[in-house]
Amino acid sequence: MSIDIRSLKERRRRIFSLIRKELDTLVKDKVSMVILFIIPICVITLIGIGEFSLMGGLVELYIIDYDDSDESQEFIDTFKYNTTAEVSVKVKEDFNMTAEEFEEQAKEKLPTEEIVAYIILIENFSENLKNNKSTELPIFIDFIDFFSAFSAQASIMDATVHYQIINQQFESDLFYFPVMKPVESLNILQIAAPFLVSIMIFACINLITTQCIVGDKPLKRLLTTPTFRFEVIIGKIISYSILAILQIVLILLFLEFVFGIQYRCLFIELFLMLLLFAVNSVVIGVFFSSISSSRLQSSQLFLFFFIMMLLITQIVRIPAIVNFLPLEQATAAFVDLAYRGKTLLDIWPNLLNLSIITLFFFVINIVYFQYIKKEFV
Amino acid sequence: MGKLEEIKKSIFRIRGLYIKELKVLLKDIFAMFIIYALPVFLVLFLGGVFGGNGTGGDDGGGGLASMMGGGLEIPTIGLIDNDNSEGFPNIDLSKIFVNKCMQYEEAEEVEIIESNNQTKLEILLGQGIISAYIIIPEMFEYNLSIHFPTILVVVIDVLELSGFQASQAIIDVIIEDFKEENNFTGVFDYEITRANIPETGRQLFSGVSLFFPMVIFAIASLTGAQLIVSDIPKDRLALTPANKFEIILSKLISLQTLMTSLILILLILSYFLGLQIRGSVFDFFWILFLCALLGIIYGLFMSSIAREPLEALQLFIFVFLFQIIAVLFVQNELILSLLPLANTSLLIVSIALRGQSPLSEYIYYLIQFSECIIFFLAAYIFYKRKKVLL
Incomplete structure (x- = not known):
């Protein structure tokens, strides 16, 4: 058995x-x-x-203009009207504030969901562009939500490149626009x-x-x-x-x-x-x-x-x-x-x-x- | 007076049932060990105790992926130097760029495969052997020498997310380093400040909004899903003056007591491993408390409609897996707002991590409270309709 x-x-x-x-x-x-x-x-x-979108949708930005020049206004307009990215820009005039007050507000709002980033156009923005063909561009991006941060960074790059192309302003620089494969x-x-x-x-x-x-x-x-x-x-x-x-x-x-x-x-x-x-x-x-x-x-x-x-x-x-x-x-x-x-x-x-x-x-x-x-x- | 006496008796019965439920739960030592081990291991992993990128210290790389707190792998990147142009006297700028890449290879941050054949790199990319390739174009040096921008060709494989993140991060770092060293500022010298990233516990910070609710909800609903359907003596309770509402309420309170201790362990461990949040710890606690409550109520609901313990478990997988995948891949706000995991995740980001007022997200609290009431009542109704087998 x-x-x-x-x-x-x-x-x-x-x-x-x-x-x-x-x-x-x-x-x-x-x-x-x-x-x-x-x-x-x-x-x-x-x-x-x-x-589904890897880019986090509309990017809410503040641009703090200390320069108040035609060039700085043109820079803001590029963000408002001439980019391929979806950007919503607010400037100090929208809140009837001075640049300093507006910067303070931006600092306060940055950790919240109201804005993703703010850009400061320094006092000598236009002068630097004319004389040195280059200027500093301080940018503050909120990285709590990395998708929005990624989106904001890409949108800012896109708008600044557009500004350079429109104004034919170029300086030694290295760009890359990644090609994703397979498409x-x-x-x-x-x-x-x-x-x-x-x-x-x-x-x-x-x-x-x-x-x-x-x-x-x-x-x-x-x-x-x-x-x-x-x-x-x-x-x-x-x-x-x-x-x-x-x-x-x-x-x-x-x-x-x-x-x-x-x-x-x-x-x-x-x-x-x-x-x-x-x-x-x-x-x-x-x-x-x-x-x-x-x-x-x-x-x-x-x-x-x-x-x-x-x-x-x-x-x-x-x-x-x-x-x-x-x-x-x-x-x-x-x-x-x-x-x-x-x-x-x-x-x-x-x-x-x-x-x-x-x-x-x-x-x-x-x-x-x-x-x-x-x-x- | 009679009604008051009845309420007093009811509270007394609930207290007795609560102690019994707590004893039953604590009696299963192995199950309790897993319940507490899971969050502890979670925090230790996210806190970097077992390696990875958990300490989150800024290693200077500053790439997007490292900002996410992710542990980056070493990517393999192809490189072609097509530049033969002249621009600067006595230097070969494209060679300097290649050497910069090699420096990072020596530092074991990237593996570089040099080639002069783009087709070969395309094949390697297609096979997944390299995760990206860079082509230094013709006129690279000349354009830079006449104060003109140069565009590098960068092709990235998106099929493997970790390789994609790692290669993009290292390419950014190499380009920034090269520009800085050679003083190529461009028209705009971007001074990017990555705000609101904590100095310590970055990985914990980036994982907290997804994994804390996931663990809390999963444990609460899984344990809750077995509370009614697996409770063998519950039918004998029908012989006592305890009614079904008292029984279900005592189950809810006893499991919530355990979950509260678990939440406290999570928060204390996270604090010791360097988690920094802008909001208050109390708000963070209440968000997790509500998540646990919702998890238990979902579990009780599943338990009340299931006929077998296995059926309750299957309902749990359905609810849990559906939510995880929805949170990871779905962006429809209406769908997400109805899911406890997504809701809690959003509340953690807004209130605990960003430090916003709880009132700013009242709508999500309202949804969670409504779900608590609806599912609890539904669980009670289904439980009440269940036949008692003596």
Whole structure:
């Protein structure tokens, strides 16, 4: 009998039955199915139809004119009427103030949302331009909101270049107007897609999987049958991965056919890379579920890992950690495959990294569930 | 008098239920550890304790990305020198620019790939091997020598945001340095002051508006989402004089107590790691307090409509993920104003970081209070309609 239950055929049969049981349970949960597949649709649609601008919209500026000359007025007029940027300029006459009073007001307003920046036209503005062909231009930009600051800086550069062209006033200077490549990636959904797809797959699959052991009430009874513990783990990983396959296909097809995102690689390559990432999310989820003793604990572990991963990939970017995070690897691999037209062979470092992490957690899961987790004994 | 007595009894029951709820929450030591570890790690990461650019000291680079407080990677940039013109006696200005780039390479701030083939650099850019390339144009030296501006060709790959930020920042720094060293002021000698950036804790300052509400809301709503649906003895409570309003209210107060202690930990740690804000700490505390309250009420609402703990968790992912992505990528003010994460983020920027009066953003407070009332009442109604199984 013991030989029989250990035979490969029997093991395969049991694992297959476990997969069927898991999938039956998952598919019966209509709400979870709807949420699992509705989230990507909602989020992609929201971004796909929404407006997004890297430039922070209208730039509110104060120009403090101490010079009161024709040149300084012309400079102000360039900002008001002759720029390509959206700028709203206020001068001291708008408030019936002296230049000093207006500068004080600008200092007070700069930390608020009323203005993004102010420019001071110094007393010898026109004289300097006539005699030295150059003048100082003190600019104060509020950097609390960096998008607005970026926008203000670009608008000021744009207007001053226009002023120079209109007045044919030039001096030794070095400019550059960055050319963004590839041009079509200025579509927000296209820019966001690699991160968006990765984060959605990770969050949905990982969180659902965190409940697979800790929330499996009949598991204790199941382990009294001739089923090995590692078979349970394998069964769970495969069944959740099947669910992930459906989610990946839905996301990729929705992006391609509804929002026209062009992939420069074979669909199957992108799919396989994302599948590896999804399996990675599943094994990490199973790990969280194995080490937790309540549903709340496992979902909190998910939250901890998710927020830390988001923080490190988006802001802190500690080199020693960031390259080992699945989200970073999947996002980079998505960009390389879908937008740079690379093949799976070209992105082997990302795949190797994801595979090692997956294998590591898989082994940990087996060892932990087989030898360490005693709750079911 | 009878009504007063009834209120007194109700308060007494709520107090009892509150203690019971608090004990239940605190009993799960592992869950509590994660609840408190998450914000602590968040602040430590943002504060630069584990590396990155957290200390936020101005390294002289002054690029846009460093102003954001982001930890910049070393970008790889291609460089082509097409200039053969003459202008200044005894010097080769384009060579000086190339050497300036090399200086930054030696300082390990950039990696330079020199080439004379733009097609090769285009291919490298397309493959993601370089994140930008610069072409020094023909007539570079001559134009500068006759007091004329020169326009560098700069092509940047926008597919990877971190590389894009890092390359733009370093190109700005190299150009500024080159101009300053060679006294090329241009018609306008821009003296740009980057105002309102704190001297310490820059990374914390830049991350606080997004990550503090994210952590507070997530913990509050995730824990709240399990409070009703996973509460096994709640049905037995129906045998006691406690009514469902008292039960749900006590759950809200007990979790809010925990969240308040968590907010205090966040604020104290941030203060020690150098976070500087223009607004008052009390205003900052109340913004986070309201965020936590809203998170719990959202959680209770999800918990009251869910039939299974898993369903409540799935609702939580939906709400949480939707908000994160909306905050990051959506700019429609109407949509954002209805989302607690976006609302709190805006209040933190305006009131805590900018130091504006709380009254200036009263509309967002009003929206949050309204959401609190609406979702609490909805949670209560759904909870009341739930059948008790004894």
